[in-house]
Amino acid sequence: MNKKKALSGILAAGILASVPLSAAQAITPKWINVNVSEEQAGSKFNNQNYDFMKFSEIGPKLEEIEKQSNRVKVEVKGTSADGYPLYVVTIADPTTQGKFGKIQSLRKQMFKNPEKAQDWIANNPDFKVPVMINGSIHGTEFVGSDAVMQLIEHFATENDEETKTILENNILIFNVVQNPDGRVDATRFNGEGIDLNRDFITQSQPETQETVALIKEWNPMVFLDTHGYVNYDLNNPGLIEPCTPPHNPNYEYDLYEKWALDQAKAMEAEIVGDKAQFEGDLYKNMEGTYIPQRDDSAGWDDYPPIFTPMYAMYHGAYGHTLEAPQNDEDGVRWMYNAIMGALKFATENKEEMITDQIEMFKRGINFDHPFHEEGFFPKAYVLPVNEEDPTVTNKAVNHLIKNDIEVVQASKAFEADGKSYPKGTYIVQMDQAKAGLANTMLWDGEDITDDTPAMYDISAWSLPELWGFEAIAVQGDVDTVASKVTNVKEQGSVSGKGPFIISNSSVKAVQLVNQLLQQGVEVKRDSEGNFYAESAANAVSEAVKASGLNIESGKVPADAVSIEKVSIAILKDGGMGKVQSHSGTKLALKRLGFDVKELTPSEVAEKGLESFDVFVYSGTEGLISLKLSEANKEFGLQSQVEFDAFKSNVESFVNKGGKYIAVGASASRATKTLGLTDDVINTGGSNSNGIIKVAYEGTGATAGYGEDDLGFVYRPVWFTSTDNDEVLATIADDENFFVAGHWAGREAAQGQAIMVKEQDKDVTLIGLEAGFRDHTDYLFRLLSNSIFEK
Ligand SMILES: [Zn+2]
Numbered sequence: 001m002n003k004k005k006a007l008s009g010i011l012a013a014g015i016l017a018s019v020p021l022s023a024a025q026a027i028t029p030k031w032i033n034v035n036v037s038e039e040q041a042g043s044k045f046n047n048q049n050y051d052f053m054k055f056s057e058i059g060p061k062l063e064e065i066e067k068q069s070n071r072v073k074v075e076v077k078g079t080s081a082d083g084y085p086l087y088v089v090t091i092a093d094p095t096t097q098g099k100f101g102k103i104q105s106l107r108k109q110m111f112k113n114p115e116k117a118q119d120w121i122a123n124n125p126d127f128k129v130p131v132m133i134n135g136s137i138h139g140t141e142f143v144g145s146d147a148v149m150q151l152i153e154h155f156a157t158e159n160d161e162e163t164k165t166i167l168e169n170n171i172l173i174f175n176v177v178q179n180p181d182g183r184v185d186a187t188r189f190n191g192e193g194i195d196l197n198r199d200f201i202t203q204s205q206p207e208t209q210e211t212v213a214l215i216k217e218w219n220p221m222v223f224l225d226t227h228g229y230v231n232y233d234l235n236n237p238g239l240i241e242p243c244t245p246p247h248n249p250n251y252e253y254d255l256y257e258k259w260a261l262d263q264a265k266a267m268e269a270e271i272v273g274d275k276a277q278f279e280g281d282l283y284k285n286m287e288g289t290y291i292p293q294r295d296d297s298a299g300w301d302d303y304p305p306i307f308t309p310m311y312a313m314y315h316g317a318y319g320h321t322l323e324a325p326q327n328d329e330d331g332v333r334w335m336y337n338a339i340m341g342a343l344k345f346a347t348e349n350k351e352e353m354i355t356d357q358i359e360m361f362k363r364g365i366n367f368d369h370p371f372h373e374e375g376f377f378p379k380a381y382v383l384p385v386n387e388e389d390p391t392v393t394n395k396a397v398n399h400l401i402k403n404d405i406e407v408v409q410a411s412k413a414f415e416a417d418g419k420s421y422p423k424g425t426y427i428v429q430m431d432q433a434k435a436g437l438a439n440t441m442l443w444d445g446e447d448i449t450d451d452t453p454a455m456y457d458i459s460a461w462s463l464p465e466l467w468g469f470e471a472i473a474v475q476g477d478v479d480t481v482a483s484k485v486t487n488v489k490e491q492g493s494v495s496g497k498g499p500f501i502i503s504n505s506s507v508k509a510v511q512l513v514n515q516l517l518q519q520g521v522e523v524k525r526d527s528e529g530n531f532y533a534e535s536a537a538n539a540v541s542e543a544v545k546a547s548g549l550n551i552e553s554g555k556v557p558a559d560a561v562s563i564e565k566v567s568i569a570i571l572k573d574g575g576m577g578k579v580q581s582h583s584g585t586k587l588a589l590k591r592l593g594f595d596v597k598e599l600t601p602s603e604v605a606e607k608g609l610e611s612f613d614v615f616v617y618s619g620t621e622g623l624i625s626l627k628l629s630e631a632n633k634e635f636g637l638q639s640q641v642e643f644d645a646f647k648s649n650v651e652s653f654v655n656k657g658g659k660y661i662a663v664g665a666s667a668s669r670a671t672k673t674l675g676l677t678d679d680v681i682n683t684g685g686s687n688s689n690g691i692i693k694v695a696y697e698g699t700g701a702t703a704g705y706g707e708d709d710l711g712f713v714y715r716p717v718w719f720t721s722t723d724n725d726e727v728l729a730t731i732a733d734d735e736n737f738f739v740a741g742h743w744a745g746r747e748a749a750q751g752q753a754i755m756v757k758e759q760d761k762d763v764t765l766i767g768l769e770a771g772f773r774d775h776t777d778y779l780f781r782l783l784s785n786s787i788f789e790k
Contacts, residue, residue: 050328052142053149055084055183058176061149062087069156070094071167078210082191084180086210091155091172093164096128103128103171107219110316111433114362118355129350132173132220132317133339134211134308137197137227139182139189140578143324144226147335148174162344169347173218178207178308187575193583194773197225200311201304201441201461203399204587204774211308215315216404221354222263222346223312223319226335230323233295235287237325238271238334240264241309242293243302246451250305250440251313252363254371255356260318263345264291267322270341271334278330289338298452303459305440314437315404316357364435377435378473381442382416383407383426391508391548392469392777394488397426399463405438407485414480416472426485427478428471442471445691445740452742458714460690460741461775465710468506468778492544494537496553500544504529504704507591507777510784512547514593516540517565524560525788529703529781531563532556563788565595569612572598573619574635576628581619585663588771588780589616594787600635605642608649614787615653618663618771621670647674660763661786665717668765676763678724679756682748684716690741692716693732694754694768701757701764701786702728711754711768712776716743718752718767729755729768755782 053061066074071094076085090100107130110117121127135145152174155163166172177183181191189195190205199208215223230239242260247253268289278284292300302310309319322338324331346353363369369377385393400407410425428438445460464471494500502509502523513531516523521539524532533540534556544551568589573581582598589596597612601623609615622628626643628636637643654660654676662671665683672681691712696705711729718731731737733751754767764786770779 050142050331052327053146055177055180058087058145058149059085062089062152062176065153065156070097072152072156073097077214078206080180080190080207081205082181082184084184086178086180086207087176088214089152089174089176091152091167091174092128093167096171100171104217110219110358111361111365114358114365114433118358118362121351121354121358125351126168128169128171129221129346129354130171130173130218131222131343131346132175132215132218132224132312134175134223134225135177136183137178137225137308138195139179139185139187141226141228141324142183142327143228143331143335145177145183146332147226147339148176150332150336151339152176166343166347169350170343171218172343173214173220175211175214178211188578189575189580189583192587193580194587195579197308198306198457198773200308201306201463202773202775203402212311212403215312215317219315220312220317221350221357222342223309223317224339224342225308225319225321226324227321228324228331229326230290231282231325232290234282235285236290236295237282237286238289238338239300239321239323240267240289240291240338241300241302241320241322242291244292244296244298244300246301246303246448248303248305248310248440249372249376249446250436250443252360252369252371252436255360256313256318258356259349259353260320261291261293263318263342264294264320266345267320267338267341270344271337274333274337278333280326280328280330282325283330283334299454299456301452301456303448303455304457304461305437306458306461314434314440316360318353360436361433364433365431367431367435375475377430377439378475380416380430380474380478381428381438382421382472382474382478383428384421384470384472385424385426386505388550389503389505389509391490392467392506393426394490394548396463396467396469396471397485397488400428400438400441401485401487403437403441404434405441406432408482409485411481411483414478416474416478417476427480427482429478443473447690447738447740449738449742449744454685454687455689455742458689458741460712460739462691462740465691465739466712466776466778490548492547492549492551494541494544494551496537498533498535498537498553499556500533500535500537500540500551501554502531502533502549502551504531504781504785507780508547509549510781511591511593512543512549514565515543515547517563519543523563524556525563526557526560527699527703529699529785532560561790566613566787567611568594568596568614568616568787569599569604569609570596570616571604571619571623572600573623574600576620576622576632576635581666584769584773584775585616585618585771585783587774588776588783591774592780592784594784601637601646602642604649605637605645609653609658612653612658614659614661615650616661616663617667617670619667621666621673624670624673650674650676654761654763657762659787660761661766661783662764663766663770663783665715665767668717668719668767671763671765676761677758677765678721679719679765680721682718682720682752684713684743684746684749686715688716688741688743688746689714690743691739693734693737693739694729695732696729697727700728701789702755702782703785704781705729708732710739711779712772713743713767714769714772716746716749716767718749718754719756719765720752722753722756724759725753725756726759727753727756728764729753
């Protein structure tokens with residue numbers, strides 16, 4: 001076992017030698033999950049003790065297959081967060097090799113001239129459709145990539161009629177291991193602690209960015225995402241989507257539905273038809289599989305575009321999540337058969353299916369959505385630019401472009417819905433092929449509490465609201481001279497002789513402040529949360545240019561006080577319940593430019609917090625619980641003695657003036673357990689989440705936010721009995737405080753405190769999800785404000 005581990009270490013080092021420095025640096029302080037060695041035999045996450053294909057074996061095997069076959073192209077398309085290669089294998093018959101570029105550009109006709117593309121399809125029946133298969137985006141769900149490897153070998157080498165027919169009609173694109181870090185570490189998440197199958201609206205990780213690029217490159221007709229392990233019904237093991245309601249209204253769902261259920265049934269039939277070949281009784285006796293849309297009315301929805309297949313649906317794909325029943329050879333066979341069933345179905349129905357895929361783009365281009373109410377899609381979104389700090393809008397525009405959404409920039413001033421906008425304003429015209437994707441990214445969302453009992457995951461994600469840029473939905477035509485934008489290049493500027501004002505306006509602004517503090521520049525901060533750099537222009541200009549901000553000179557107000565570089569410890573969740581509950585806040589702090597160190601609960605108990613200025617608890621209360629399941633124990637405190645040491649170390653840190661910040665419901669409850677607050681901690685359901693109206697105090701820790709503003713909650717929390725606190729923010733005292741999402745039984749939270757600071761000690765409770773999955777950029781400054789606030 002040790003030998004294997006050492007070997008994989010050497011291979012990892014070999015891979016690292018060829019990746020850029022930044023990726024290599026990411027791996028050095030990497031914390032080794034205890035499960036790495038256990039995974040080889042007897043891991044709690046591998047209870048069938050299945051001998052899966054190790055990541056280190058995949059590259060050599062692909063190379064070997066490529067040598068044997070003239071149908072296979074193996075590429076490395078970037079690297080994971082930890083620096084491992086992301087393999088993409090394309091399989092097509094030899095006549096198609098070397099013509100991928102031509103086929104891709106032909107496919108792009110689909111959203112330039114859809115009628116012509118539909119005619120071309122009708123007249124050229126030998127065209128090939130791309131089918132994309134995503135392997136094991138969750139690292140512990142090993143069978144996905146294993147089935148993918150078997151399929152690659154099959155299609156590379158077999159010559160039976162069925163194989164040939166499939167290759168005559170399809171191009172197979174395999175994203176072989178979507179999450180190498182997770183496979184190597186035996187974790188669900190990647191090396192940054194992010195669940196990649198929740199990252200498709202924000203695309204914060206290199207793995208999701210690679211998949212988005214691949215989807216955009218091919219616009220696959222079918223997209224299959226391999227997972228495990230679900231057995232809701234033992235007579236029908238596994239799960240194949242389509243989903244239960246609610247379906248997101250931004251889809252052209254009728255076009256998807258026309259094929260998705262039948263395709264799922266074809267996958268099911270292929271699995272059941274092969275049942276004699278399975279080993280286990282679970283499979284030998286199966287009658288079918290569980291198809292949520294057919295077999296249930298709620299509980300497995302396709303509402304948020306954070307999941308890979310749901311995201312792919314906005315590019316016209318018939319997307320399916322496939323959940324194998326078990327982590328074993330039978331699970332691999334189940335997955336292999338399911339994919340084979342989909343390939344046969346796609347082959348038989350390709351002409352009609354692709355015509356409907358093109359129909360989706362046609363509806364977009366013609367601004368003709370037969371199943372949507374008039375006005376559901378605005379005519380356009382107008383994105384004004386803040387001249388002083390354009391960074392948030394720039395990020396949004398580049399994000400939209402990367403997602404195949406067309407953005408133009410006005411060459412002169414114009415009017416829309418009676419309002420005038422200056423030259424330079426960005427416009428997303430909604431008569432475009434991927435209008436559904438544009439709308440799901442830019443809309444406000446909706447309150448779906450009454451539509452379904454509970455949601456599987458988030459139910460609101462508006463990028464303007466959660467990233468903090470303006471996107472005005474316009475119902476009238478926007479006629480103006482404008483040019484297409486391909487990429488916004490950021491270049492900041494400094495004017496005057498200083499001192500320089502850096503408004504507390506964005507993540508980039510705070511990042512700049514931290515950068516200047518690192519450089520030894522003297523920075524002051526006023527009660528409005530704005531910063532003042534007291535130095536000559538040449539000392540700050542390089543950092544300012546890189547930041548994208550435009551900085552001017554000004555007077556330093558009398559109430560401004562000096563701030564210093566701070567060192568922050570964040571409590572580390574190693575993978576409790578298979579997630580890293582602290583990872584969103586950790587990424588937020590890093591993006592704000594702070595120096596952050598992760599400490600496990602045991603490390604806090606053992607070493608204390610003496611060398612830190614700030615301690616952040618943003619994660620599950622399980623981290624300080626002694627009642628943990630076997631699988632979670634290793635990530636928490638090990639004994640009552642350790643708990644007592646943890647509590648006393650945190651207490652003495654706070655007593656000596658250390659700053660303690662808790663983020664979210666679970667951390668707030670833990671804070672109570674630690675005796676650091678006497679507030680009553682009220683929580684909503686763990687599935688409740690959404691965007692809410694918030695009234696912020698607007699100075700100090702909530703500087704830069706208003707009394708009529710927004711926030712985001714997930715498992716909402718609010719505080720009562722706050723007599724000993726300074727209340728920094730409350731949920732709006734308005735019965736319509738809930739803007740979008742799903743939150744049943746929320747009445748009691750109306751008008752209640754959601755961000756408080758204890759008066760007698762430096763303990764701040766932030767009930768909002770200030771650092772949620774690298775998604776709530778707009779709320780990140782609640783963290784930096786709280787940190788800088790004396
Ligand atoms: Zn999964």
